[in-house]
Amino acid sequence: MKAPFYQIKQETSQKRKAILVGVEMPHDGSVPMSITLDELEGLATTAHYQPVARLTQRLTAINPKTLLGSGKVEELEQAVRHHTPEVVIFDAELSPGQNRTLENLFKCRVIDRSWLILEIFNDHAKSREAKTQVELARLKYALPRLTRMWGHLSRQRGGIGLRDVGETQIQLDRRLIRNEITKLERKLKQIDKEKKTQRKSRTGIYRVALVGYTNVGKSTLMNRLTGSHTLVEDKLFATLDATIRKIKKNFPYPVLLADTVGLIDKLPHDLVASFKSTLDEVREADLLLKVVDFSHPNYRKQMETVEEVLNELGANEIDSLLVFNKIDQIPDPEILSDGHYDYPEAIFLSCKTGEGIEHLQQGIIRCYENKLIPYTLKLDYAEAPLIQKIRKQAIIVKEDYQDESILLSLRLPPGGKERLDKLLDLKLKRVSL
Numbered sequence: 011m012k013a014p015f016y017q018i019k020q021e022t023s024q025k026r027k028a029i030l031v032g033v034e035m036p037h038d039g040s041v042p043m044s045i046t047l048d049e050l051e052g053l054a055t056t057a058h059y060q061p062v063a064r065l066t067q068r069l070t071a072i073n074p075k076t077l078l079g080s081g082k083v084e085e086l087e088q089a090v091r092h093h094t095p096e097v098v099i100f101d102a103e104l105s106p107g108q109n110r111t112l113e114n115l116f117k118c119r120v121i122d123r124s125w126l127i128l129e130i131f132n133d134h135a136k137s138r139e140a141k142t143q144v145e146l147a148r149l150k151y152a153l154p155r156l157t158r159m160w161g162h163l164s165r166q167r168g169g170i171g172l173r174d175v176g177e178t179q180i181q182l183d184r185r186l187i188r189n190e191i192t193k194l195e196r197k198l199k200q201i202d203k204e205k206k207t208q209r210k211s212r213t214g215i216y217r218v219a220l221v222g223y224t225n226v227g228k229s230t231l232m233n234r235l236t237g238s239h240t241l242v243e244d245k246l247f248a249t250l251d252a253t254i255r256k257i258k259k260n261f262p263y264p265v266l267l268a269d270t271v272g273l274i275d276k277l278p279h280d281l282v283a284s285f286k287s288t289l290d291e292v293r294e295a296d297l298l299l300k301v302v303d304f305s306h307p308n309y310r311k312q313m314e315t316v317e318e319v320l321n322e323l324g325a326n327e328i329d330s331l332l333v334f335n336k337i338d339q340i341p342d343p344e345i346l347s348d349g350h351y352d353y354p355e356a357i358f359l360s361c362k363t364g365e366g367i368e369h370l371q372q373g374i375i376r377c378y379e380n381k382l383i384p385y386t387l388k389l390d391y392a393e394a395p396l397i398q399k400i401r402k403q404a405i406i407v408k409e410d411y412q413d414e415s416i417l418l419s420l421r422l423p424p425g426g427k428e429r430l431d432k433l434l435d436l437k438l439k440r441v442s443l
């Protein structure tokens with residue numbers, strides 16, 4: 011892919027200093043600022059920044075030019091002078107204008123949470139699909155902010171103060187970005203088509219998808235359930251592509267399990283939209299395993315965020331199991347029993363120790379069996395050898411050997427009836443219950 015017209019960040023193995031700014035908007039306040047800033051710090055370190063200072067402000071009113079009040083801006087200016095960071099990261103969305111004003115004041119790069127998340131996604135994208143999805147989201151984010159991005163370029167060329175390099179270049183860049191967006195959207199449509207064909211070949215098999223906040227242990231659970239070796243890392247957004255594996259261990263039926271990209275609070279909207287094809291694994295699943303890190307101080311808010319994204323995806327009606335992971339990190343048994351009390355339907359487990367995994371396997375099997383459709387099939391004795399093949403497509407609950415024929419009581423999985431039709435071509439002999 012062609013080099014972008016703006017600089018996302020310089021590749022370097024050295025940690026680059028960053029100042030973090032927590033902002034509590036007038037309508038927030040449900041989560042303590044220290045927790046949201048811890049999350050921002052996690053994002054910053056994942057993006058190879060080294061946080062050197064934290065500043066916070068509770069806003070009662072928003073200053074349209076700088077977001078923060080003038081006193082806090084001054085304080086921040088002093089911190090910038092003292093630490094000389096490469097970047098100031100705001101845990102809030104900045105308008106293109108606010109961004110520019112703050113950069114001019116601090117004479118250093120200012121980014122917001124969305125851009126930070128885009129940097130991480132950009133770093134972790136490996137497959138053609140993930141790379142295209144991230145690039146599209148980045149360009150869509152950059153388009154209205156192009157003056158600022160251009161500001162970066164001009165600064166790199168000629169030092170601070172040479173920002174106004176001329177409208178024509180910006181207009182040209184805008185047009186190029188728009189063209190690039192159209193090209194990427196076309197490419198994604200093509201990838202989407204290929205994925206759809208792949209998914210079609212999997213219809214009829216029970217499909218389970220792992221969903222949840224980032225770093226809760228989805229990939230670890232995938233490995234536990236399937237015996238595979240998907241990438242597991244103690245970092246945010248380790249997984250960007252949907253990985254699909256068959257669950258064989260301890261399962262009487264064929265089940266496909268999909269590991270998916272982790273979610274986070276205030277996920278850039280363009281990113282969710284761009285990841286549509288990856289998230290289709292979630293939308294088209296028969297069962298969702300909603301994985302929660304029960305040891306996280308902010309797990310309830312994380313659950314809310316996941317529900318919001320599932321709503322946005324139209325996946326809120328899908329059957330689901332609530333899975334509370336990392337119980338090995340809960341030292342106090344009372345917290346665990348409170349959890350059971352508050353969430354009686356949840357399955358509590360630890361991917362680390364294996365405790366509770368069997369319980370989850372049983373839960374998945376139960377959900378699967380609830381979906382099975384009862385069906386009765388009448389066979390001639392001459393057709394008895396077919397029973398072996400039928401067993402592969404359905405669960406045989408009862409075999410009734412009568413005088414003239416064999417009556418099979420079956421449970422069919424989704425799509426099983428069509429496969430049975432193909433296999434037997436005995437439509438006339440079937441008796442529906």
Ligand SMILES: Nc1nc2c(ncn2[C@@H]2O[C@H](COP(=O)(O)OP(=O)(O)OP(=O)(O)O)[C@@H](O)[C@H]2O)c(=O)[nH]1
Nearest residue numbers: 225226227228229230243244247248249272361362
């Ligand atoms: N203590 C403990 N750590 C766990 C458990 N399950 C997972 N982890 C750790 O949690 C971290 C994140 O695990 P992942 O499986 O990569 O999490 P994920 O949800 O796939 O994360 P993303 O792909 O980034 O969204 C890793 O360091 C795991 O070793 C558990 O049951 N107990």
Ligand SMILES: [Mg+2]
Nearest residue numbers: 228229248249
């Ligand atoms: Mg993962």
